[in-house]
Amino acid sequence: MILYGSTMSPYVRKVAAYAAEKGIELEMKPVGMGDPDPAFRAASPFGKMPALVDGDYGLADSSAIIHYLEARFPEPQLVPADPRERGRVIWFDEWADTILFACGAKMFFNRVVAPRFLGREGDLAAADAAECNELPPLLDYLEGVIPDSGYLVGGRLTLADLAVASPFANLRLMKVDIDEARHPKVAAYTKAILARPSFARFVEREMAFLAR
């Protein structure tokens, strides 16, 4: 199976970490934004990453890909069968993909993607505004919902943890620290999930790339 995209994208990193947790072998094929690669475009009609190609089957969207893989490789289960747990997992996946991502993207696009990959200046004021005004309430929310177990749903690792932790790797790439005094649970939780080998090897590679 081939996964198209760059793990600098929280969506691609989420799928890559999910596959690693499941023990699913994915061949990573790096593509850039709007890449014309025909196999990538066939799987992702709107050119967004990630895209998966599994033989003659192509699929875009990180959540669609994960639910496909979860049905194809049920063990270990990362999307719970219990209705309430499943609902919560899908909520956190959606929250991370939309609300958390929207805030992080304003920071990451303007501070990293625009200058490093598009060769133009980013809107640093917009990035700073997102960090100062939009991020804190999201961290406040998360601080209030992280259980003592260290996992968001059901006391064990699920897709919820992978989805929520992934954008925090982008904060780390920008050297944005979580204030341990104000958000101690978020700081400890994201540190623990991102330290898992399924994430760590990608994040280390991304750090090294950006340090060049």
Ligand SMILES: N[C@@H](CCC(=O)N[C@@H](CS)C(=O)NCC(=O)O)C(=O)O
């Ligand atoms: N909902 C999609 C979002 C995918 C997405 O927006 N990916 C971004 C990279 S972080 C992208 O490919 N942007 C390029 C573009 O919009 O042309 C998912 O979960 O995979």
